[in-house]
Amino acid sequence: MKTALNEGGCSSDEVEEIVGSTTYTKIDASSIDDLTSLLTGLQGRIVLYFALPPVVTMAACKALADMTLPEDLFLAIEKPFGTDAESAHEFNTLLAHLPLPESHVFRVDHYLGKATVLSLVGLRFTNRLFEPVWNATNIESIHIVSDELLALEGRAGYYDHAGALKDMIQSHLLLVMALLCMEELATFDAFELRDLQAHLLRSTHLWGDDPVKASRRARYTAGKVGDEVVPNYVDEKGVDPARNTETLAEVTVEIRNARWSGVPITLRSGKALGDGVRQITVVFRPIAHTPVGFHDEAPQNVVVIGLSPEYLRVQLSTNVEGDRLSLEPTVLDADLGESPIRPYGEILSHILDGDPLLSVRGDVAEDCWRIVTPVLDAWAAGTVPMDTYVAGSAGPSNWI
């Protein structure tokens, strides 16, 4: 804790004060007696933060259901919320029976705490340049990509059971999509934001309702990411090749409403990818008519929003210097700067303030599972091939 607080810029007095009032207690999280002794005597707002496998958190919540709980108790539950649609529903039912309001339950997804993700609301709804054109009439396709340089990092115990689809797309990327594509906000608060996320996700379905055509998966083989030598995924410690876990997943969805019908939205994330691209790309439709006389078709407008690092690029069509009849793409590029508060800091500060703005509501968590379930089923049935890519490359060579 000392190291983290020092790195976070706390003064030595602050570090001493926090560390001095901190205790470490080891308990069985599913035991009523242990939980009671943990909670007894605590004052003020209490947050029980579960960074545990879903099945253990559920066992703890079952124990809480039979206890008298302190009034100002909040629960924070790390993703994944459940392990599939059914267990997420079961988990929500369990939480609904706790003597706690839903507003005291924080389903944590740290992507909602990312500065660029939250800034999507400002970017979309406070710019006349974007707000009126953010629809299928003007937009051709959307790509939300989080390609990580990191490989397994010794997390086989969790990751080999999850894979890229459950780890990243089921939660993080669908929520980013919800903010990018939801209807307009009248008020920026937890009620409206979460209603609009739920509204958007309810109308989201796999492209063509066909999990085989709408998804791809792949796994890395031995390679190098930068200077780091990465072993074949299946040879990593703790990996069971029989689980057939993917390290790169891609899913295309459609939002079936008047604003978005017909626009393919592709979500992709993977590990040990050399390009490390983490961005949203919004491709606009070609202009209806390029005036006769120009030598070229106008390049399409493209808006790129960097998730990490944080940047904004807007591609326009402009004249080639010195040639008024030739067109070329020109990119306006702005570095948005790093937020002083990191995503988990943002999430924690909302929990401590009791503001559920960044908490994933129960119905939203279930809908995210509903969207990816046909893909999980198709992959389990083996109807989508497992491609391969060399660690450090930009992905499978046949995925162009």
Ligand code: BG6
């Ligand atoms: C976590 C996943 O939720 O998000 C990790 O479990 C992943 O596998 C991480 O590496 C990515 O987060 P960020 O903030 O680095 O994009």
